[in-house]
Amino acid sequence: MHKYQRSSKLFTRSAVTKIIWILSVLIATIGAFFIGYFLGFQQAEKELRHEREQTQKLIDQIQSIAKIDEMNVTASSKAQTQDKEIDRLKTELKSLLLKEREAPSARHEYAPKEPKASPPPSEKRIPRVSGTEGKLVIIIDDVSYERDIAAIRSVGLPLVMSFLPPSPRHPESAQLAAKEGTYMVHLPMEAVSFTDEEPETLHVGDSEEKIANRIAELKRLYPHVHYMNNHTGSKFTSDTASMEKLLPILKKEGIVFVDSRTIGTTKVPEIAKKLGLRYLGRDVFLDHEDGVENVKRQIKEAVEQAKKYGTAIAIGHPRKDTIEALKQSCGILSQVKIVGIGDI
Incomplete structure (x- = not known):
């Protein structure tokens, strides 16, 4: 009886030590995982944020180019419209002057x-x-x-x-x-x-x-x-x-x-x-x-x-x-x- 009790104590102590060791390893592993995950998440988030910033810059550049192009097109369109209007007015003026001089009275x-x-x-x-x-x-x-x-x-x-x-x-x-x-x-x-x-x-x-x-x-x-x-x-x-x-x-x-x-x-x-x-x-x-x-x-x-x-x-x-x-x-x-x- 005494021998059995002694053996049980040893088993219990040994088992507890093993369990503690396993738990420690497990905790360390889980901790390392979470630490790695956290660090990786931060790195990923950082990279994602960088990519977002780059994307936003690219979007801003595209919008800026589009705006400039639109302004150029508008300016060109306005210039063409003005040129057409000037040509029209010149034609009308020439026509009026020709009519004015078509049959002047000699009086x-x-x-x-x-x-x-x-x-x-x-x-x-x-x-x-x-x-x-x-x-x-x-x-x-x-x-x-x-x-x-x-x-x-x-x-x-x-x-x-x-x-x-x-x-x-x-x-x-x-x-x-x-x-x-x-x-x-x-x-x-x-x-x-x-x-x-x-x-x-x-x-x-x-x-x-x-x-x-x-x-x-x-x-x-x-x-x-x-x-x-x-x-x-x-x-x-x-x-x-x-x-x-x-x-x-x-x-x-x-x-x-x-x-x-x-x-x-x-x-x-x-x-x-x-x-x-x-x-x-x-x-x-x-x-x-x-x-x-x-x-x-x-x-x-x-x-x-x-x-x-x-x-x-x-x-x-x-x-x-x-x-x-x-x-x-x-x-x-x-x-x-x-x-x-x-x-x-």
């Missing part, structure tokens, strides 16, 4: 207060010597566009082109003139009653310096110009002081003034005589009235004047009626010689 040349008034008469002249050939100069005023030149050339006669100075309405007139062999400049001058003036129109009261600077500028724009005639100018040409300033300046520049005679009281003849200059003035306005037949009647009058006096100067415009009338008048025009302004 603006002498600006009569009475709409049905006849143009001012030509200068009194002495009939030519019998047997001499009649010479007719036909000046076409207001030449400003390529279509004007094309219309004038279509007539097939040596018509004289008188170009308006460049302006926002017709900016290329000087460039067009440079392509022509000979030409005139249609010099804008103040009228008695006219509201649609060309830019830099010469006015009564302008100083000699201002007039000289304007003529010098036109000489620069039209280096081969030798003749100028007045665009409107009924007030300016009928003012003695104004013409006494202008004619000497033109003479100095080697330019001859051709009086369009937009008013009957023009002072150009007497001032030209005083300065020892030959006077050249318009005899007939071709298209002061609309209609092909009216223009043809004026062409006939111009031919008669050239035959009677030896020379004559007619003035018209690059209008549809005028061009058509000239084409239909080849027969009567053959009775005289159509020449340039320098040939009379």
